[in-house]
Amino acid sequence: xxxxxxxxxxxxxxxxxxxxPHLSLATKFANQFAEFELPAQWQCSLEGAEWVCQNTxxxxxxxxxxxxxxxxxxxxxxxxxxxxxxxAPKSFNSPQGKPVKSDAKYAKTVNINGQAWVDAxxxxxxxxxxxxxxxxxxxxxxxxxxxxxISKAKYQQYVDDFENLARTLKVFRKVGGINAAPQSTTxxxxxxxxxxxxxxxxxxxxxxxxQGGADQALAPTQKKQPPLIYILGGVIFLIVLLAxxxxxxx
Numbered sequence: 001x002x003x004x005x006x007x008x009x010x011x012x013x014x015x016x017x018x019x020x021p022h023l024s025l026a027t028k029f030a031n032q033f034a035e036f037e038l039p040a041q042w043q044c045s046l047e048g049a050e051w052v053c054q055n056t057x058x059x060x061x062x063x064x065x066x067x068x069x070x071x072x073x074x075x076x077x078x079x080x081x082x083x084x085x086x087x088a089p090k091s092f093n094s095p096q097g098k099p100v101k102s103d104a105k106y107a108k109t110v111n112i113n114g115q116a117w118v119d120a121x122x123x124x125x126x127x128x129x130x131x132x133x134x135x136x137x138x139x140x141x142x143x144x145x146x147x148x149x150i151s152k153a154k155y156q157q158y159v160d161d162f163e164n165l166a167r168t169l170k171v172f173r174k175v176g177g178i179n180a181a182p183q184s185t186t187x188x189x190x191x192x193x194x195x196x197x198x199x200x201x202x203x204x205x206x207x208x209x210x211q212g213g214a215d216q217a218l219a220p221t222q223k224k225q226p227p228l229i230y231i232l233g234g235v236i237f238l239i240v241l242l243a244x245x246x247x248x249x250x
Contacts (some may be wrong), residue, residue: 004083027098028168033070033144037168039161064150064158065203066165070142071187077143079118082136083107085188086120094128105131115139115171123152127203131155133162136187140173149203168240 028037029044031051038044044066045055053066071077086107094100102125112121112135132149141221149167150158 003194031068033139033142033173034068034146034169034171035145036165036170039158039165044068062151062203063154067147068145069151069187070144072228073138073141073143076186077138079109079116079138081137082118082143082187083109085119086118086122086134086136088126090122100124100128112166112169117169119166129153135169137168137171139171142173144171144186 026243027042038053039055040054041056043056044051049069051068053068054061055064087104089104090102092100103123104125105121105123107118107120110117115137117135117137122132122134126132126147126149129152130149131152132147135146137144139238146169148162150162
């Protein structure tokens with residue numbers, strides 16, 4: 001094997017190792033009202049009336065959590081009311097009984113893939129020591145909220161994941177039943193971290209909530225990217241072509 005071919009082979013192998021993390025781990029979550037790309041190694045499950053998404057690595061479950069909630073549209077469900085609510089600090093008592101007041105970093109209206117959303121960021125609004133980003137919108141007869149809570153110490157490690165989630169976020173209203181709370185509840189109450197998550201001590205500082213009624217949920221889909229074997233096959237094919245071309249020249 002001549003020197004040029006060895007260099008080409010080494011570069012191809014290096015490219016494969018660079019691609020592996022992105023190809024093997026990227027998945028897409030979808031239910032009856034939203035879809036988006038999940039961070040690497042994350043999965044979502046239905047917890048009562050909410051969807052809860054976490055890292056499958058037990059060591060990383062304490063670092064971040066995504067909660068999705070939907071409710072039938074009521075008098076309090078509009079973008080203007082969501083924006084007003086998220087502009088103000090949130091107050092609650094910690095599990096130790098100490099009063100906590102969140103630091104509202106920003107609240108604004110944004111357009112994501114043709115849908116208007118209220119986008120806000122708070123510090124210590126859901127879990128002490130955690131940032132929580134909110135995305136709330138109204139689609140036909142339902143209100144939808146996605147929260148992404150990240151440990152303050154790990155915020156920079158996860159912020160790019162959430163930006164990617166937001167870029168790929170789509171909302172829709174499928175015909176038929178939907179996993180949604182009734183009109184009488186508030187959207188932000190429904191999106192709090194479920195009590196059973198706190199009881200498992202994954203997030204011991206999580207606020208508790210009363211679970212609302214729900215229709216039968218549509219199971220989420222996980223859309224994986226093309227298997228790595230296809231990429232490997234393509235690289236090997238290119239290497240063979242390169243070797244044959246060099247033989248002809250020699």
